[in-house]
Amino acid sequence: MQTLKLKATPKEKKSSPAIKHAQEVSGSVAVLDALVAENVETIFGYPGGAIMPIYDALYDYKEQLNHILVRHEQGAIHAAQGFARASGQVGVVFATSGPGATNLVTGLADAMIDSTPVVCITGQVFAHLLGTDAFQETDVINITTPITKWNYQVTDATEIPAVLAKAFYIAKSGRPGPVVIDITKNAQLQKFNYAGYEKCEHIRSYRPKPIVRKEYVEQAAELINAAEKPFIIFGQGVILGNAEKEFQQFVEKSGIPAAWTIMGMSAIPTDHPLGVGMLGMHGNYGPNVLTNECDVLIAIGMRFDDRVTGRLDKYAKQAKVIHLDIDPAEIDKNVKATVPVWGDCKETLPLLTEMIKQKVYPQWLQKFQEYRQKEEDKVIYEELNPTTEVLTMGEVIKELNELTKGDAIIVTDVGQHQMVACRYAKMNQTKSNITSGGLGTMGYALPAAIGAAYGDPSRHTVAIIGDGGFQMTLQELGTIMQFKPNVKIIILNNNFLGMVRQWQQLFHEKRYSFVDITSPDFVQVAKGFGIPGKSISKRPDLKNALKEMLDNDGSFLLEIMVGKENNVFPMVPQGRGVAEIVLCREEV
Amino acid sequence: MQKQEYTITVYTENQIGLLNRIAIIFSRRKINIESLNTSPSEVDSVHRFTIVINETEDVVRKLCRQIEKQVEVLKAYYNTEEEIIWQELALYKVPTDVIAEEVKVERLLREHGAKAVVIRKDYTVFEVAGKREETDNLIKVLEPYGLIEFVRSARVAIIKDSDGFHKKLKEFEYHQPGEDTSENEFLSENEKVFSM
Known part of the structure; x- marks a missing residue:
């Protein structure tokens, strides 16, 4: 094992060597x-x-x-x-x-x-x-x-x-x-x-948490208990609030299908029976379409980002909306809440769980299943089991899932690989998905993965990065060289700025304007930084290469050449409603 | 929803940089600030901003939430014109000889409630406190008589329904705000709820 500088053992009294008394x-x-x-x-x-x-x-x-x-x-x-x-x-x-x-x-x-x-x-x-x-x-x-x-x-x-x-x-x-x-x-x-350091516990002009109002929790519970097709959508608030356990209990007692935003991913295990997938522009088919069919929409720790809602005037208009959020400014910001449940979801969720009836919705869940099947047939199967020789991003993630068993921290950059990784990665533990969701910062993944490796050295940290984003911050290979955090780097190289290319193909008559990006020999670059690496382009090499990467003591760079003009589907094209999600190019 | 004039009253800590933090909440959304005044408030150490904008109520409510979200902001209220008492102060510099010669001018000034602040040999400065139309009118009146300079202050406004901030501040000073904190009074009135 390479020596990752482990966390210092906590000392009895943490005070500077320079400070003895006041x-x-x-x-x-x-x-x-x-x-x-x-x-x-x-x-x-x-x-x-x-x-x-x-x-x-x-x-x-x-x-x-x-x-x-x-x-x-x-x-x-x-x-x-x-x-x-x-x-x-x-x-x-x-x-x-x-x-x-x-x-x-x-x-x-x-x-x-x-x-x-x-x-x-x-x-x-x-x-x-x-x-x-x-x-x-x-x-x-x-x-x-x-x-x-x-x-x-x-x-x-x-x-x-x-x-x-x-x-x-x-x-x-x-x-x-x-x-x-x-x-x-x-x-x-x-x-x-x-005179020494004193932690801050109160600032008079700042209230980190709004007061939990039982009346609203009760109203929310009433709506949920009366619902026939309720739907939970959750975001990073569940993770930030350390409320994963409370959330899971709520989901399981309520029996309500739950979909995550990209930031909420891994708050419950991705293969949870009530977890129906990811929301948003490149999220799953069912969660998007059925947002516009549910009767009660329960939004937890999420902010109705435009990449999640698509066109707002066509978003969940039929549904009563319950919005749980710690930030009062989020309530009614984009989607009007029927019942706003302000507060820390670690406090509000248990209250809500207690008031709701234990229920199951077999027919409603069946609907998600049907849409899942449709997506499987039209998109997923081909992405994960391609018939062409060229590797797809999806099959890389599938193989990775098998090797990590869903226990790794997945750090993604921004673009097609990010969407594919978040669509197909398995995650068993919370805080497994680290990505630039709101800002969409290319170049985020490599340095963020370095930080993640220090943040939780007990797990594998796998950075999945495109050929474009990697070139934005690749100097951080020097940090890896010097300090040796254990970071596994996968570059999914399609020789394009893929997401922009996809949009140019779909919405700009294939006028590929400056998306054709040349890359250096990434393996040589890594070698220059003392990091072992490998580049593959053939299916038979995939599993062994991933295994070699994961088994390597310390960091490793694996470049995988994937299909140049593959697209990410499904997709909610910009300016359309979530129910207008398309499964293939022809439908755009 | 129609745009109309709203007066936003913000109670804050007195902190360098806070004016900018509040101002950019408007400029980021390309909303013009019609008038902005900062002053002390009825509570020692608490500052008060009075901001006037033209927007729909929906936008104003969201803006107030964004303002309240700032760490150093205690509270933000928004009110329509009917809910407040407001004034602006205007100063007019006019040549003294004109006023001395034309009796009419003196009468006009009196009619508009103008008060002389400084009288010098060469010019006289008058002040008028009032609504926008009132101070605007006097400009038109004085222009033919050689108005030299004009300036108007930002709006200052008192909320008719407010009990002041002393009691509220006490609630903020507790670690755990009590049951009777402001927002509970609106419990059954969803529309009115905009506070923390």
Whole structure:
């Protein structure tokens, strides 16, 4: 086994070697002490001028804090996101001022829209230089305001303990999200009388959870008990709320078929008898069509994204909608709720479970089964058992399922491979699906997989990436080379920017405009980074190659050449209703 | 739903950057802010924003939820014109000699409730507090007499039905808000519910 730096054994009292009693410490030491107190063990970062005092202090914290030096700050934040998604803890990032901070922007936007708890600490120029166009000065607070749950600039070291406590509390409580703390260099250097770190538990202007209102839970239960064709759709809220158990109990007692959004995937095992598949543009046939047939739609921890709803004026108009969400701003945002059940679903679901009758809906489930069969006949069978010589993305996932048994963390990038992986991957455990759902960030998967490998080292982390997305952040192979997290990389190479090509084929008369992308020899590239690899294109090699990858001690890159012009179906074409989902090109 | 004028009242912590955080909620959705005022509120340490926009109620309700979602925002209310008492303050700079010579002008100013703030040899500054039409009218009136400068403040508004924020703030200071927190009063009125 390659040595993955395992989590440090928790010590009795986590306090800095530099701190003995209440005493004079620098702002930098206070930052690191805060991280230790918040049980942070891994930091993804990149040093630079304005954050040097913190890095200098980090030199004495090597025992307690494991710093992973990435190759680009975007890699740092995606890794922190992957870490957070795999572990359920807050991901931590260090970056310097100016370009260091601006390189975080994509990841912040991604973490914001996918509700991922991340705390980014950025260095900033000396306070007296703010606004003077100093070297590597950028207005980080204003750049990141729309893409952070909270941000704050520290110019005085005495603020550091309280501000960091607030940062962690805000990042992880309620609906999680990214927080940026911008610390000027003078504050990092400034010595102050440090009285120790105190966790934040309350901010008067911030209510992470709305109050659970029994009246609404009762109304919801009444609707559910009277329903004949109820349908559950669930999102990442179930996972973020640690409510998988409560959710499963609710589903099983209610007997209601449940479909997941891409972000909710793995909250219950993908082969759960009541799990009917994925919603959305490339989701499963039945869940999409039957959204427009159900009489009660129970949405749990999901936000009715346009990729899930298709055209809103044709979305579930016949249904009464029960919406469970922790964020009041989501209620009625896109779909009007008949009954809004505000609150943490870990609290609301058990209340609801208690009030509903145990039921089964054999005929209604049969309908899902019928649609499943239709999808199987027209799409799935051919994708998983192709008759042509060329490999399909689907059969790769099928073989992978057999080898991992659904126990791996699957990290996907963005595009066709992402949709195919999420359509066909088996997942037995929660937090198995790590992907950029809301923002659709190409280049996410490789760094996120690195983070996931640290977030849960007990499982295999398999990154599935397209040839386009891989080339966006492939420099992070350097991080793998140096720190040796165990990441299995599968590149599904179709020599195209496949999803855009699919759209150009379907909606732009096959005018393939700049989707033809040339790739380097990925195996050679990996070799340059000291990572073993292999490239295959033939079916007989598939199983053994995947096995070799998984069995390899440490990271491995496997390039699999797949059909150039394969399309992902079913598909809800943009601007159409969910019931207008098509199964093949001819129907578009 | 028809667009109409709404006045949004936001109670917040007094924090650098919060103005921007609130302003971009509007600009992101390409909604023009007609008027924006920040001031202290009836509660020490709590700040008050008064924002005027033209939108449908549905949009305004969603905007208020997005505003309330900000960490440093305590509460956001929205009201139609009938539900508030509001004023704007306007200042007019006019040449003093014209006023001295034309008796008519003085009468006009009095009719419009204008009050002299500064009288100098060369110019006089008048102020008028009132509704938009009132302050607008006086511009037209003064223009022929050589209006030198005009400026109008943002709207400030008092909510007719409000009991102020003192009691509400106490609820916010508890870790666990009590049963009688604001939103329960709307329990049976789904339409009105927009708070946390």
